[in-house]
Amino acid sequence: MSAEPHSWVVSANDHPDFSLHNLxxxxFSRGEERPRGGIAVGDLILDLGFAVEAGLFQGQAQRAAELASxxxxxxxxxxxxxxxxxLRQAVQRLLRADHPQREDLQALGEHLLVSQSDCRMHLPARVGDYTDFYVGIHHATQIGKLFRPDNPLLPNYKHLPIAYHGRASTLGVSGEAFRRPKGQILLPGQDVPxxxxxxxxxxxxxxxxxxxPGNAQGEPVAIGAAAAHIAGFCLLNDWSARDIQAWEYQPLGPFLSKSFASTLSPWVVTPEALEPYRVAQPPRPAGDPQPLPYLFDEQDQASGALELELEVLLLTPAMTDQGLPPQRLALSNTLNMYWTVAQMVAHHTVNGCALNPGDLFGSGTLSGPDADSCGSxxxxxxxxxxxxxxxxxxxxxFLEDGDDVIFRARGHRPGLPGIGFGECRGRVLAAD
Known part of the structure; x- marks a missing residue:
């Protein structure tokens, strides 16, 4: 693989998250300006609307930039x-250190490149539907052991990607806070909630x-074509009210215990940026069932997984008062997914369900096999x-009022440029 291109945007060079390889x-918005599309470059944001108006793109890249702005x-x-x-190739050329109009571009200053610290981030898309999967097998097993020690995984788990439909209206972006939810709770030793x-x-x-790109109702997406329907990736904190859930989830599953808030990282990392981190799906343990034909594709098994490090940190008000940094609670990996993203898409649509641009999937909790990698x-x-x-x-x-939970994700592989997602941060506020 070629070396990482050098940029005239100084903060982009060797940036742990947002180098020219990521984009x-x-x-984003600044002050009272309208929200608009941009691209993270180092510590800055490339204002795509201004770049279009300045005539910095041509042809297909210009049309793409217009859509993204x-x-x-x-x-x-x-x-x-x-x-x-x-758009990716055009922006990489535009920001390379050897661009022939480099000085003219630099002269555009903050009209073209805005400091991230001066901006407010918004949800990347208008989400029509949000589906939360349950493909983290270590999480499923460990949770199952708490409630069913002799039978932690239910019989269907290894035959299909389990999921439920979440609530799109309460999706929020990193940095936002939410109030502790209320609901019915069956306290220990009580017969009524x-x-x-x-x-x-x-x-x-x-x-x-x-x-x-979506699919028409009644037209399933074949697993071999699923990659064409993925626009990008982010981090997701699907907050959970465990005591409310314990009372309400039987027989239909979570409702108020999940619908109160979910937090997303604001940047959409594209499949093209993550291409160097594609790896083979980990082999299934001996004795596990072979997926049914609509869920199995040789190419997907050979390169349909991602190898990304996932980190959880906690910052309490007392830690802040004492000047302490956030405490790492877990370090996990996307390789802990039992099903691939392509398998999720194929299963979601196999009954004729239509997906639309801007729909969101959650992977489910991606814990590892040991205590240092627990995702909850x-x-x-x-x-x-x-x-x-x-x-x-x-x-x-469990979490207390004022606690901040921070997720991070990065790719680290020898000889490859580092890549990151930025933070997914949320704060718990006291209930009304």
Whole structure:
């Protein structure tokens, strides 16, 4: 692979997240300006609308930039891979250190490149539907052991990608806070539920998947064609009210315990940027069933997985007061997905369900096999039996008011440029 291109945008060179290899897209605003599309470059944001007006793109790249400069990325997602590639290549050429008009571009200053610290980020797309999968097999197994020690995985788990439909209206972007949810809770030793604030609030470490071109109702997406329907990736914290969930989830699954808030990282990392981190799907253990034909594709098995490091950190108000940095709670990996993204798309549409540009998938909690890689507090504390010790002298079994949970994701492979997603951060506020 060729060396990382050098940029005249100084902060982009060797940036841990947003070098010229990445170029993720997002929606930003500054002050009272309207939200609009931009691309993260080092510590800055390339204003695509200004770049279009300045005539910095031509041909297909210009049309792609026009779509990506709107108030949401839905139209850009719908345009598919060709538009993403054209814009990506044009921006890489524009920002290279050897660009012949480098000095003219630099003279455009903050009209072209805006400091991220001066901007507010928004949801990248208008989400019509949000589907949360459950493909993290270690999480499924560890949660199952807490409630069904002799039978942690239900019989269907290894035959199909399990999912439920989430609530799109309460998706939020990194940096936002939400109030602790209320609901019915069956307290220990009680026969009837009471109503009140959640006492067992948890985070869930997930990969978000943005849908690009959709499919018509009644026309399933074949697994070999699924990659063409993926617009990009982000981080997702699908907050969970464990005590509310324990009472309501039977027989239909989670409802109020999940619909109160989910937090997304603001940048959409494209499939093209992640191409160097594509690897073979980990082989299934001996004795596991072979997927049915509509869920199996040789090429998908050979290169349909991603190898990305996932990190969870916690920052409490007391830690902030003491000047302590966020405490790492877990380090996991996207290789802990039992099903590939292509398998999710194929299964979601096999019954004729239509996907639309800007729809969102969640992977489900991506825990690893040991305590240092747990993607939720429910696993990490063994259902509150083993409290978490923090450097501030505090303990946690579940989240308390004022806590910040931070997710990060990065790709690290020898000889390859590093890549990151930026932060997915959310804060818990007290209930009303």
């Amino acid at each position: 993720p897209l997002g929606i 709107q108030e949401t990325l839905n139209a850009f997602f719908a345009a598919g891979k060709a538009a993403r590639v054209a 009471s109503f009140g604030p959640c006492r067992r609030l948890d985070y869930e470490l997930e990969l978000g998947i943005w849908i690009g 507090l429910l696993e990490l504390t063994q259902g509150s039996k083993q409290p978490l010790q923090l450097p501030s002298g505090e303990t946690r079994t």
